Amino acid sequence: MSTVTVANLPRISGEKLAALLRAKTPGITIIDVRGNDYIGGHILGCMNVPTSTHDHRMPELVRTLRNQNTIVFHCALSQQRGPSSALRYLRERERMSARGELGIREDGKDLEKAQRVVVLDGGFEKWQAAYGSDPELTEAYVKDLWDENF
Template identity: 70%
Template sequence: MASYTISNLPAISAAKLADSFRAKTPGISIIDVRDSDYVGGHIMGCLNVPVNTHDYRMPELVRTLRNQDIVIFHCALSQQRGPASALRYLRERDRMAEKGELGIRKDGEDVQRAQRVVVLEGGFVKWQETYGMDTELTEGYAKDLWDDKW
């Protein structure tokens, strides 16, 4: 089993993620782990999987996302909840793969080796600074909730 830590967890910038959206790059899933602070906007098409649901939702999430090339986690700032959730996902994915619970291979390579798990740099706070008003990239944005909040 691989050893994952916050220090070796890769990150993706808001600009690179936005470029992927505009290019309609397939195989990307975004997991927003915010709880009540999810109100006020979110990245288009993301899945909201609040941290307080991870105990019972993480195995389901691993199974659901097993065919995705990139899984991006974020919270408000991507300093605590987002990275911790990404690590939890990686560890659960490895545990399930080791026990044969994923049961699939992709191009002859184990899914756990092919799938990249990353964190969005700066979280939704950074995202909304540039892309909050962009209705092709952000959904349910309430600008007044973000003014002077952070």
């Protein structure tokens, strides 16, 4: 069993993620786990996988993302839903790997050793404050929603 907990999940800063995205670094997938609060903007190119769908979507997600190098989870603040989702992903990946359901990646590396799972520090709330108006990093951004709600 993994020793990773919500408390010790690795984090990535918005600045670091923005730099990786601007450099078009391959192998990064961003998972936005917000539900109704997804409205008002999101990181360009992210996948919206609300926490309410995790029971049936997590195995599919692990299989789909097996060849990605970095998986970034986030919610509005990345205090509860984002970290919990990242942990759930790690546990599902570990379970599937132990059952031999994943094998090795296309690059020949073991999935658990090759893939980094992180949480976006500060979530979308912090991201939108810095990059909400940047169309190279954020899409469907509605500034007024964030000014009124956070």
